[in-house]
Amino acid sequence: MSACCSSTDNWPELERGYRAMLPEDILAFIDENRQMDRSESMLIATLHMIQGHYGHLGPGHLEAVAQLMQVPLAKVTGVATFYHYFRLQPRGKYLINVCLGTACYVKGAEKVAQKLMDELGIRYGETSKDGIFSLESTRCVGTCGLAPVIMIGDEVHGPLTPGQVPTLLDSYLARAAEDLAAASAPEAR
Numbered sequence: 763m764s765a766c767c768s769s770t771d772n773w774p775e776l777e778r779g780y781r782a783m784l785p786e787d788i789l790a791f792i793d794e795n796r797q798m799d800r801s802e803s804m805l806i807a808t809l810h811m812i813q814g815h816y817g818h819l820g821p822g823h824l825e826a827v828a829q830l831m832q833v834p835l836a837k838v839t840g841v842a843t844f845y846h847y848f849r850l851q852p853r854g855k856y857l858i859n860v861c862l863g864t865a866c867y868v869k870g871a872e873k874v875a876q877k878l879m880d881e882l883g884i885r886y887g888e889t890s891k892d893g894i895f896s897l898e899s900t901r902c903v904g905t906c907g908l909a910p911v912i913m914i915g916d917e918v919h920g921p922l923t924p925g926q927v928p929t930l931l932d933s934y935l936a937r938a939a940e941d942l943a944a945a946s947a948p949e950a951r
């Protein structure tokens with residue numbers, strides 16, 4: 763499909779085409795705003811809904827939004843890449859959140875973050891090539907006494923030194939391998 767923009771008269775056809783790509787409630791939300799001619803102002807809200815549903819915004823989602831909302835694909839892509847809270851890749855099995863709150867920052871959170879980036883080869887907002895880890899940052903997670911801390915999934919780790927990072931990552935890689943082995947093992951009779 764072309765990047766943009768189709769006549770608003772062909773909504774039923776577009777809606778049918780993207781039904782497999784977006785859930786019913788999001789299509790209804792777009793339709794409602796389209797009819798009130800406020801597609802552009804609702805662009806961010808729509809992208810949030812899609813990310814909330816799928817966990818990230820894929821290229822197909824961006825194209826669907828451009829087509830359905832009659833907004834140029836370049837604009838949709840620009841918004842999705844500008845705001846750091848939009849994720850353009852699927853999240854990894856484990857989400858690492860580096861606490862950059864004051865207590866953690868003062869105790870060296872940035873060095874821990876740098877070590878994570880070096881080990882994983884990714885920056886904030888990205889997912890490792892093997893799909894195991896995604897890296898994000900957050901503010902105080904409420905365990906300042908353990909600063910500097912990171913969260914992996916819902917588990918808190920701290921106080922953490924950069925030197926401890928490789929071993930910690932290895933323990934999660936081992937877990938991921940175990941999960942994979944368990945999932946592919948034939949069912950016990």
Ligand code: FES
Pocket residue numbers: 861862863864865866867901902903904905906907909911
């Ligand atoms: S600042 Fe990091 S846990 Fe409070």
